[in-house]
Amino acid sequence: MAVKVITDSIKSISVWMGISIHVWIVAEEDGVTLVDTGLSFMTSSILKEIDRMNAGPLKRILLTHGHSDHVGGLKKLLRTHDVPVYMHAKEIPYAEGDLAYPGKERAYAHVEKGLLQPLPVTAGKNGELAAIGALIPYFTPGHSPGHTVYYHDKERVLLAGDMLNAKSGRIIPARFTPDPEMAMRSGSDILRRLDPERMEVCHGGTVFRPAGQLDDLEEGLKQAREAEARLQARKDSKKRRH
Numbered sequence: 001m002a003v004k005v006i007t008d009s010i011k012s013i014s015v016w017m018g019i020s021i022h023v024w025i026v027a028e029e030d031g032v033t034l035v036d037t038g039l040s041f042m043t044s045s046i047l048k049e050i051d052r053m054n055a056g057p058l059k060r061i062l063l064t065h066g067h068s069d070h071v072g073g074l075k076k077l078l079r080t081h082d083v084p085v086y087m088h089a090k091e092i093p094y095a096e097g098d099l100a101y102p103g104k105e106r107a108y109a110h111v112e113k114g115l116l117q118p119l120p121v122t123a124g125k126n127g128e129l130a131a132i133g134a135l136i137p138y139f140t141p142g143h144s145p146g147h148t149v150y151y152h153d154k155e156r157v158l159l160a161g162d163m164l165n166a167k168s169g170r171i172i173p174a175r176f177t178p179d180p181e182m183a184m185r186s187g188s189d190i191l192r193r194l195d196p197e198r199m200e201v202c203h204g205g206t207v208f209r210p211a212g213q214l215d216d217l218e219e220g221l222k223q224a225r226e227a228e229a230r231l232q233a234r235k236d237s238k239k240r241r242h
Contacts, residue, residue: 001045004205007155009134011053012200013046015039019175019203021069024159025049026152028133031056035135035150035159036064036202037073046073047080062119062132063087064161065144066095066110070202074111086132088139089118091146101144103178119148135159138190142183143174149190156197158210163187166204171213173221175203184221188214 004012009027014020015038023046024035032050037043050058058081064070066087074085093099095116097109119137122130129137135150143162150159162174164187177183191199191211199210207213 001042003045003049006198006200006206007152007157009055009155010152010157010159010200011049012205013038013042013049014205015042017069020205022200022202022205023073024200025053026133026135026159027053027055028059030133031059033133033135034058034061034077036070036161037061037077039069039072040076041073043073043076046077057081058083060132061085062135062137062148062150063091063095063116064149064159064163064202065147066091067101067144067162068110070161071095071110074115078115084117085115086119087116088129088137088146088148090139090141091144091148092116092118094145101178138194140183140186140190142179142181142186143177147183147186151194151196158190158194158196158199160187160199160201162202163190164199164201164210166199166201166207169205169207171199171201171207171210171217172204173217184218188218 002014011025012022014022021038023038026033032055060083094101095111096113097107100107120130122128137148140147140149140163149163164171165174174183195211199207
């Protein structure tokens with residue numbers, strides 16, 4: 001298990017499981033916010049690091065989405081810490097097993113019913129998600145139907161879950177994403193809107209000034225689509241000749 005200091009008030013805890021899996025601990029005025037819970041065996045390390053931060057008790061858990069590598073430690077955490085757990089309202093029926101995630105044949109309950117609360121919205125602002133402590137949630141569907149990222153405005157850090165992945169400090173499309181085009185639109189829109197100083201992703205770590213990488217990423221994806229289309233056209237042409 002690895003611990004990384006991101007800013008004075010944010011740390012990440014990660015484990016390598018073929019790919020990296022990160023969760024984030026955020027020191028608040030009233031205690032600690034945990035963003036995602038990782039896998040079940042990460043729980044003891046998360047709780048030890050919360051104690052080491054000396055920022056007060058765990059006060060709340062925010063979830064980017066309901067996939068097992070993001071909610072796997074939730075049940076064990078709640079055994080000893082009776083705190084509210086928030087997730088986007090659109091994600092909850094998938095996480096609780098009422099609906100099958102896109103690309104999956106069957107629904108599966110990753111979270112026991114009754115544990116999740118929908119992220120609160122700001123009254124009179126057309127359903128805009130309300131800040132929770134120092135973090136502002138933003139709806140970023142694509143990787144999952146209710147995927148949400150959390151922005152620390154004061155420190156200009158975006159905790160981005162699986163909105164995008166990263167490799168060697170560069171943003172890349174998120175793996176295992178049923179709607180990659182929507183995920184890319186969500187990611188591009190929010191990065192251009194916020195222009196964070198740094199982005200932390202679950203699978204890949206830190207990306208500095210990620211908005212500045214978008215043009216290159218989008219051009220690379222465009223060229224890949226065009227190459228794929230040309231290859232498919234050649235295959236179709238051969239079939240017609242035969």
